[in-house]
Amino acid sequence: MTLKLGIFYFLAAFTVWAAAVVVLGKNIVRAAVALIFCFCGMAALYVLLDAEFLAAVQVLIYVGGITILLLFAIMLTSRIGVTTARVVNDQVILSAIAAVGLLVGLIYASTSGIPAMSGPPRLPETAPFLGRALLTTYALPFEAVSVLLLAAMVGAIILARKE
Amino acid sequence: MDRPIPIGTTVVMERTGETMEEMYVNMGPQHPSTHGVLRLMLKLDGEYIIDCIPYIGYLHRCHEKIGENRNYTQIIPYTDRLDYLASMSMNFGYVLAVERLMGQKIPERAEYMRVILAELQRIASHLIWLGTFGLDLGNFTIFMYCFREREMILDLFESVTGQRLNYSFYRIGGMPMDFPETFLTDCQVFLEWFKPRLPEYDAIMTDNILFQKRVQGVGISPPQVAVDYGLSGPMLRACGIKWDLRRNDPYSIYDRFEFDIPVFETCDVWARYMVRRREMEESVKIVEQALAQLPPGEVMAKMPKTIKPPAGQIYSRAESPRGEIGFYIISDGSPKPYRYKVRSPAYVNLSALPEMLKGCLVADCVAVLGSVDIVLGEVDR
Amino acid sequence: MMTFASLVERFYAAMAAWGIPWIVPTLVVMVIVVSVVLAYISVAAMFMIWWERKISAHIQVRYGPMRVGGWHGWAQSIADGIKLLLKEDIIPAGADKVVFVLAPMVVFGATVAAYVTIPWAPGLIVRDLNIGILYMVSISSLVVVGIIMAGWSSNNKYATLGALRSAAQAVSYEVPLVLSLLGPVMIAGTMSMGKLVEAQSGRWFGILPGWFVFPQIVAFLIYFTCALAECNRLPFDIPEAESELVAGFHVEYSGMRFAMFFLAEYANMFVVSAIATTVFLGGWHGPWIPLPGLPREVAHGLFGLVWFQVKCYFLIFVMMWLRWTLARLRVDQLMAFAWKVLLPISFANLIVTGLVLVLGKQALLYVGGIVILLLVAILLAARPAARTVRVGERT
Numbered sequence: 001m002t003l004k005l006g007i008f009y010f011l012a013a014f015t016v017w018a019a020a021v022v023v024l025g026k027n028i029v030r031a032a033v034a035l036i037f038c039f040c041g042m043a044a045l046y047v048l049l050d051a052e053f054l055a056a057v058q059v060l061i062y063v064g065g066i067t068i069l070l071l072f073a074i075m076l077t078s079r080i081g082v083t084t085a086r087v088v089n090d091q092v093i094l095s096a097i098a099a100v101g102l103l104v105g106l107i108y109a110s111t112s113g114i115p116a117m118s119g120p121p122r123l124p125e126t127a128p129f130l131g132r133a134l135l136t137t138y139a140l141p142f143e144a145v146s147v148l149l150l151a152a153m154v155g156a157i158i159l160a161r162k163e
Numbered sequence: 164m165d166r167p168i169p170i171g172t173t174v175v176m177e178r179t180g181e182t183m184e185e186m187y188v189n190m191g192p193q194h195p196s197t198h199g200v201l202r203l204m205l206k207l208d209g210e211y212i213i214d215c216i217p218y219i220g221y222l223h224r225c226h227e228k229i230g231e232n233r234n235y236t237q238i239i240p241y242t243d244r245l246d247y248l249a250s251m252s253m254n255f256g257y258v259l260a261v262e263r264l265m266g267q268k269i270p271e272r273a274e275y276m277r278v279i280l281a282e283l284q285r286i287a288s289h290l291i292w293l294g295t296f297g298l299d300l301g302n303f304t305i306f307m308y309c310f311r312e313r314e315m316i317l318d319l320f321e322s323v324t325g326q327r328l329n330y331s332f333y334r335i336g337g338m339p340m341d342f343p344e345t346f347l348t349d350c351q352v353f354l355e356w357f358k359p360r361l362p363e364y365d366a367i368m369t370d371n372i373l374f375q376k377r378v379q380g381v382g383i384s385p386p387q388v389a390v391d392y393g394l395s396g397p398m399l400r401a402c403g404i405k406w407d408l409r410r411n412d413p414y415s416i417y418d419r420f421e422f423d424i425p426v427f428e429t430c431d432v433w434a435r436y437m438v439r440r441r442e443m444e445e446s447v448k449i450v451e452q453a454l455a456q457l458p459p460g461e462v463m464a465k466m467p468k469t470i471k472p473p474a475g476q477i478y479s480r481a482e483s484p485r486g487e488i489g490f491y492i493i494s495d496g497s498p499k500p501y502r503y504k505v506r507s508p509a510y511v512n513l514s515a516l517p518e519m520l521k522g523c524l525v526a527d528c529v530a531v532l533g534s535v536d537i538v539l540g541e542v543d544r
Numbered sequence: 545m546m547t548f549a550s551l552v553e554r555f556y557a558a559m560a561a562w563g564i565p566w567i568v569p570t571l572v573v574m575v576i577v578v579s580v581v582l583a584y585i586s587v588a589a590m591f592m593i594w595w596e597r598k599i600s601a602h603i604q605v606r607y608g609p610m611r612v613g614g615w616h617g618w619a620q621s622i623a624d625g626i627k628l629l630l631k632e633d634i635i636p637a638g639a640d641k642v643v644f645v646l647a648p649m650v651v652f653g654a655t656v657a658a659y660v661t662i663p664w665a666p667g668l669i670v671r672d673l674n675i676g677i678l679y680m681v682s683i684s685s686l687v688v689v690g691i692i693m694a695g696w697s698s699n700n701k702y703a704t705l706g707a708l709r710s711a712a713q714a715v716s717y718e719v720p721l722v723l724s725l726l727g728p729v730m731i732a733g734t735m736s737m738g739k740l741v742e743a744q745s746g747r748w749f750g751i752l753p754g755w756f757v758f759p760q761i762v763a764f765l766i767y768f769t770c771a772l773a774e775c776n777r778l779p780f781d782i783p784e785a786e787s788e789l790v791a792g793f794h795v796e797y798s799g800m801r802f803a804m805f806f807l808a809e810y811a812n813m814f815v816v817s818a819i820a821t822t823v824f825l826g827g828w829h830g831p832w833i834p835l836p837g838l839p840r841e842v843a844h845g846l847f848g849l850v851w852f853q854v855k856c857y858f859l860i861f862v863m864m865w866l867r868w869t870l871a872r873l874r875v876d877q878l879m880a881f882a883w884k885v886l887l888p889i890s891f892a893n894l895i896v897t898g899l900v901l902v903l904g905k906q907a908l909l910y911v912g913g914i915v916i917l918l919l920v921a922i923l924l925a926a927r928p929a930a931r932t933v934r935v936g937e938r939t
Contacts, residue, residue, distance in 0.1 A: 003567065029696055033643055036689055056678040064685025064718070068711055071692045075704055125674050127735060186701075210876070301778055301872030307604035367869065373779055374871045526782070526874045 008048055015041030032070050039063050053127040190528070192221050198295060199539030203516075203528070210524050215517045219510075222543040230503035235261050235335060235470040238503065243329035245505060246541040248291055251284035251320075252483035253541075254333035259414055260479035260490035261335045264472040272460040273337035274416045279350070279453045280323070280332065282446040286357070287316040288484035289439050289446075296436070296533040297368055300377055305367050312360055315353050322346060335470055337463035350454060354447055361444060369440065378432040382519045382531035385430055392515040395508050396486025397442065398535065400426045401434035408482040419456070420449050432534040439536070442484075469498045478506075485509050485536055507541040549667060577670055581659050589810040590621035596864050603868045631799035636699055639796065643697035648797065648804035651690035655808045658683045658815045661737045665828050665848040667841070669738050676737035677729060680819055681722055684774060687812065688714040691793050694805070698796035707793035709782055709875055714774055716879055720886035721770035724763040727897045728756040728823045741827030755826035762893045762916045764824045766886055768859070771816035773882070775809060778867040782875050817859040821852060825859075828852040892916060 018041055021034035039062040046055035123129055134142050191202040200221035206214040226245065230238050242257045243250040255277055262269065294309030317327045322343050324330045332339065368374050384394065386402040399406050407424045409417040425441035427434035474496040480489040486508025493502040512535050519531055552573055559569040594609065597620065601608025613619025635644055661676040663669045673679050688711050695707020729735055732743035746754035757764045773780040794805045821827060828848030835843040873881070893916055 027640070029640065029643060033646065033693060052673070052675050053678070056675050056682045060678070060682035060685055063689060064682065065715070068688060068692065068715060071689075071696070072708060072711070075692075075696060075708060127675060127678075297871065301781070302870065303600070304604050304868050307606065311605055368871070371871060373873055376877055377871060377874060524874065524876065 004048065008045070011041055011044045011048070015045065028074050029071075032067060032074060035070070036063055036067050039067065050123065051126055053130060188525070192218075198532070198537055199542075201513075201537070201539055201542070203532070205520075205525070205528065207525060212520045212523050212525060212528060215520045215528075217513055217516055219513070219539070219542055222539045224544065226544040227503055227505060230500060232499065234498040235472070235500065238500075239333065239335075240329065240331040242505075243331050244540055245507065245544060246483060246485065246488070246509070246538045247329060248538050249284050249288040249484045250328065250330050251280045251332065252288075252481065253488060254331065255281050255415075256479070256481035256483065256488040257490055258333045258335050259481055260477055260492055261470065261472060263479050264475060264477045264492060264494055265335075265470070267336055267464065267466075269337045269464050270461045271416075271458050272341075273462045273464075275453050275457045276338050276342065276462065277333065277415055278417065278420075279450055279457075280320070282449045282453070283316055283319065283350075285446045285484045286443050286450075287313050289443050290316075292439060292484075292533075292536045293364065293368075296530075299529045299533045300374065302368065302374070305364060308360070308364065308367075312357055315356065319346065319349055319353060322349065334463065336466040337461070339463065341462050347454060347457075350450070354451060358447060361440070364440075369437075375433065377527075378436060378530055378534070379429075380431055380433075381523060381527045382432045382534060383430050384515055384519045388515065388518055389430070392518070393511045394486070394515055395511065396482065396484070397435050397438040398486065398512050398515075400424065400438045402430045403428040408480055408487060412480065414479075414481055420452050422446075422448050432530050435534040435536075439484075471496060471498050476502075480506070483508060485538065485541075486512060488541075505541070505544055507544060509535070509537040509539075510542045510544075513537050513542055581670065582656065585656060585659065585811050585814075586807070588814055589807045590625065592810045592813065592860060593624070593806075594618060594621045595860075596867075599861065599864045600868045603865070625803065628803040629800055633799050633801070634796075636796050638699040640697040640699070643693050644796075645801075647690050647694035647697060648801045648808075649690075650693060651687050652804045652808045652811075654683050654686035654690060655811045655815065657686075659811075662815070662818045663737045663741050663822055663827055664852055665845040668845060668849070672736055672738040674734070674736045677725055677735045677740070677819070677823070680737075680815070681718070681725070684812075684815070685714075685718060687774075687808070694797070695793035698793075700796055703793050703795050706795070710776060710793055713776075713780060713782070713875075713878060713882075716882040717770040717773035717780075717886075720766050720882060720890040721774065723887070723890035723894055724760075724766040724770065725819070725823060727760045727763040727893055730894075730897055730901055731756060731759070737822050737827075741822055741829065744826045744829060753826055753829065755824060755829070757824040757826075760824065760893070760897070761914070762889060762920065764820070765917075766890050766893070767820055767824070768862075769886065770882075771820065772863060772866070773878070775813050775816060775863070777813070777863055779870045779873045780878060781867075781872060782878065813860055813863060814856060817856040817863070818852075820859055821855040825855045827855075830854075889916070889920060 015038055018034045018038035022031045022038060025031040025034060039058060043055040043058040043063075046052070046058060186207045188205045188207055189202065190205060192200040202218035202221070204216045204218065205212055224244075226241055229241060233241070239254060239257060242253040245253045261267075290309040290313045294306040294313075297303075297305035297309075320330060321327050323346060324332045326332075384392075384398070384402060386404055389399055389402045389404065394402075395406075403426060405424055405426045408414070409422075410424055422445040423441075425438050425445065427437050472492075472494040474494055476491070476493040478489055478491045480487050482488075487506070488508055489506030491502070491504040491506065492500050495501040516532065516535060519535075520528060523531060555573065556566070556569050560566065594617070598608045598616065609617025609620035611617055612623050635641060658680050660670045661673050661679055663672070691714070692707050692711050695703045695705075695710075698704070728740065732740050734740065734743070744754045744756055748754055748758055752758055772778075794802060797805060828851050830847060830851030832844055832847035832851075834840050835846070838846075896916060
């Protein structure tokens with residue numbers, strides 16, 4: 001039991017607990033705050049995988065952008081004090097079957113050594129590698145994503161304007 | 164508010180559902196920016212103000228009814244407390260009204276003293292306005308600078324009257340006592356100190372792009388609206404209407420002095436700011452001319468022991484720093500007035516606030532309210 | 545060699561020689577380092593609070609604190625801290641207790657976490673992460689989350705509005721902030737804070753110190769403006785404005801919880817100044833002389849430490865100076881300024897920097913920066929100053 005493994009177990013447990021609060025919590029705002037912790041836990045797990053650039057970007061984008069957006073949406077559309085949510089909806093049986101099936105599949109995949117589950121390559125610094133890859137090997141998906149973001153922005157502006 | 168509301172109607176703001184979009188926000192009565200105990204109920208649509216209802220009366224002290232039970236000299240200290248930031252102007256307006264009713268002439272020296280004190284008071288009142296206006300917009304330093312200058316004026320007043328705020332210095336028939344010997348030199352020293360200060364304030368406020376962006380185009384009151392609501396003073400002169408009682412309906416000896424009436428066309432908060440800023444310069448000119456022309460002589464006319472104006476009525480008006488202060492007195496020949504009414508400029512100016520706030524953002528409310536320059540003492544009486 | 549890193553290594557080696565498992569010295573070093581950093585933050589924040597009162601006082605023709613502790617009231621901050629500690633801890637009824645208590649912790653924790661990659665002196669960084677700049681920017685975005693939590697959990701309409709406004713402002717100004725930081729990162733070719741400082745050790749044209757502020761003057765000005773907005777300082781302090789309608793996101797906090805927000809604001813000011821100093825003003829570079837009796841590295845380190853502090857506190861002084869001189873911007877003007885003015889200019893700066901680097905003429909960087917600055921200045925100056933606004937027209 002090395003230190004790294006111990007830290008991994010702790011972080012994994014923390015992330016899973018936070019995710020559980022998100023899914024099972026009755027108070028929406030507390031669920032959003034737990035989501036923040038869940039994202040931070042995931043960022044820490046990225047650091048353990050030597051993907052430090054991705055970890056920083058995870059915090060910057062997910063916590064600093066998406067959760068703020070979620071909190072804005074919650075606060076602008078509900079009244080203070082009325083923040084409960086339904087935890088279980090009508091498709092609970094179907095979703096339970098799907099989730100359990102996915103879990104079984106993942107356990108089988110990780111224990112039978114499917115190549116996609118091998119360890120990450122050892123890189124001294126991920127950021128320059130990612131940058132070069134994005135602009136040479138993966139230039140087309142990069143441009144496609146940027147066009148998609150542009151379309152999303154234009155759509156959001158049109159939807160949000162008051163006529 | 165499309166039509167004038169008849170007196171006596173209770174105005175009720177209907178709360179038609181309160182989501183985050185259409186909200187009712189209450190400002191005051193305790194609020195750092197309402198300049199006194201004023202309550203503003205704002206109806207907002209998102210960030211824009213749709214309507215505003217001012218609730219006043221928190222400082223009502225039955226001034227006019229008390230006036231009916233006091234003789235004419237005893238009313239003078241009460242007039243101080245009307246607009247406590249411009250007590251000299253309130254006194255001036257009141258004693259002018261009674262003297263006009265009595266047809267009383269007062270000595271020349273007293274006239275000059277009155278003008279000097281009233282114009283110094285105008286500078287002091289505009290300094291407080293400037294300081295608090297800057298403070299509301301987030302500029303803390305101008306507040307300190309303006310109060311430093313106002314302290315000098317208050318020291319001058321203290322040497323003359325013994326008081327720093329509610330002077331009760333004017334009397335029916337003249338002034339109670341003459342200036343002290345040090346007053347003329349002290350006043351000159353103050354004016355020499357004050358003249359370069361105005362360009363200093365310009366550097367902090369007037370020429371600052373942030374300040375300009377906050378106040379330009381905000382709180383518009385078109386000239387027709389201004390005249391309909393009966394606005395006066397700098398509010399009216401900011402709409403391009405050149406109307407100043409010192410020029411258009413001269414009282415006392417104002418026709419002997421050379422001074423400009425600053426007028427601005429744009430009808431917004433910026434125009435009102437510039438009008439008051441320039442008025443300070445003009446007041447300095449008037450004080451200098453008055454000091455130069457000050458004649459020797461008596462300061463109090465021969466007055467009977469009890470002041471009993473002949474039966475009749477009069478509406479007399481003067482130009483206070485906030486606008487037209489009017490006194491309507493009905494006398495029945497007795498030492499106490501039969502009816503004593505005060506037409507307060509801040510009250511009338513405040514009534515146009517809902518009109519000016521329509522379409523403004525919430526953050527502009529503070530700027531517009533500051534530009535009206537209200538003093539609750541005279542709004543509520 | 546007597547650098548910080550070599551000291552730590554010698555400590556580890558000594559511990560290992562005594563047979564103590566390696567986890568113990570690691571923890572010991574971590575605890576010591578964290579204590580030193582926290583102690584520095586507390587002392588620096590208290591100093592900055594006293595300094596701000598003194599600066600504001602002297603700008604406003606008065607004296608400020610003069611009595612507490614004797615000379616110019618230097619102990620005023622300590623007295624204020626003790627007072628805040630002793631206040632009653634009030635949690636408003638109906639407030640969400642967990643989130644209410646958590647919010648100041650998140651804000652303060654995020655601010656303190658940014659001190660990890662500040663290069664105090666040559667070789668003196670807690671951890672020179674190779675994503676240094678990116679890490680600091682990401683951690684700063686956590687502060688915004690804390691602010692929203694504080695506003696929401698106060699069960700107060702005005703606090704919520706203030707928090708949302710503050711969050712909108714912070715998020716809007718983060719974008720030009722990050723973009724303006726990318727210019728120097730491109731020139732230096734690294735995101736690590738220590739290496740960024742070392743990349744500024746040369747000279748421009750032989751006379752100017754090799755700081756990045758000279759080619760990237762536009763980026764520096766944009767960064768400084770965005771930093772003011774991130775710290776919620778005037779002219780961007782609508783969320784905390786005392787004299788406006790909405791009283792601010794920390795209106796319901798009192799006592800030590802409020803002190804956390806207060807300390808976090810000043811700590812944040814130091815962090816953004818430290819980033820500006822590192823990236824634009826050459827970090828700990830400055831003239832130094834070898835001192836007798838000390839090894840060269842230690843003397844260099846001491847001078848570097850002093851220069852770093854001088855530059856940081858100079859920038860903090862400018863921030864405080866601006867607060868007491870300028871008026872406040874309105875919320876919509878603030879947002880329009882960020883999105884319509886700062887963002888295009890920072891993009892332009894990024895493009896020009898990238899072009900010049902690719903074309904290989906390093907000296908053009910200097911020229912490019914000046915050109916952009918001149919263009920912006922001309923555009924601003926050509927704007928009519930106090931234009932007559934027609935009746936009914938809104939700026």
